Amino acid sequence: MYTVLNHSKAYYTMARRSEHSQEEIKQMVLNVAETIVDEEGFSELKVRKIAMEIGYTVGSIYMVFENMADLIMHVKGQTLDDIALQLQQQVNDGNAEQIIQDIATTYLSYANENINRWRMIFEHQLAENELVPDWYQRKVDTVFALVEIQFQQLSSKHDEQQSKQAARALWGGVHGVCILSLTGKLDLVGVGNIEETVVLLVENFIKGWKAD
Amino acid sequence: MYTVLNHSKAYYTMARRSEHSQEEIKQMVLNVAETIVDEEGFSELKVRKIAMEIGYTVGSIYMVFENMADLIMHVKGQTLDDIALQLQQQVNDGNAEQIIQDIATTYLSYANENINRWRMIFEHQLAENELVPDWYQRKVDTVFALVEIQFQQLSSKHDEQQSKQAARALWGGVHGVCILSLTGKLDLVGVGNIEETVVLLVENFIKGWKAD
């Protein structure tokens, strides 16, 4: 069998890709993944779709991410960073109660405007055996810390421990109203809009918290 | 070609199944589906597994349910009924504030003890085009109504509209603390247990609500 493999360096004829570094490919993947989630929803996020969109094949995705779960966690991480950034901008040297209100309504706005990416954070559940990576948990903590700091400046009657618990109670609460509203489980038609409800929750909780 | 198909009534040799009515099969499916979710989690719920477990084949599932999404909605419906039943038992002729506290902690207990079935309600998201069936929405409303009724008896300073909004704000809040805690997003270690946090939220919100 005689074949035409007589060129000394085969890779001259068809260049190995190498047009992008691993890091570049990783970023391309994360970018198109985010776009797919935003435009089509989390359930439409597929390896083959991502691969096609970045101009590589499925195998390449597995060069830069362990698997789909790993990829998803990184998309979620990007969203958490984004949320932290938005909330941070509400923090100024004004009074704590107003800042907490601003953080809460900003969170609601973010969820509302980036509904698919925000829902993805809570809809996706990692497998039974897997545990949340450290770098991801740290991002979660960063978001919570923003509210905790404000709570500690709110009342001198409570110690740090109690402030922390109150912050988490209220923050869980705000999140709950957002999730029930935005996923249609809390029908707020006729009972004021969602923002009003969030404000009501924050206002009354803080009023109760500061009272005797 | 001569074959041995010379018995007049073939279905005598292998009886058509018909051991169960459609309604019985439907119940069998829902029962094993619930068990699978409880024991292995929502992500392990598969048609083939259900079929094997009830002693029929995949095709039979599609005789009694439109598709997997329909089946899932019915499992979720069962859970909502179950939750409503549990919460209903907390309602007595005592004072409204205590009843709301009892409802909240009972909800937390239920979520904690039936974690997989409870998480399924919120993790599962129906497709973009699909909308929540009427019979399902009614079950959701039944659960909310329990809290709303208590809120209307709590304060004479607010009208029905305001009470409704307050009930939904707090209920969203309680749910939020539950979901963030039970899915590990709210690290409550060192800040008291979850129940304490739920009680704190309810207590302070109601205190603020009843104040001027």
Added chain:
DNA sequence: ACCTGAACACCGTTCAAGT
């Protein structure tokens, strides 16, 4: 070393064929 793409196991869903 980087990347491909066929192959695999495993999904939900359908439907012609059996009794």
Added chain:
DNA sequence: ACCTGAACACCGTTCAAGT
């Protein structure tokens, strides 16, 4: 009429083979 089970389209994942 009830039920089967092969077939299909579509997933995520792997890995021998190409350059």
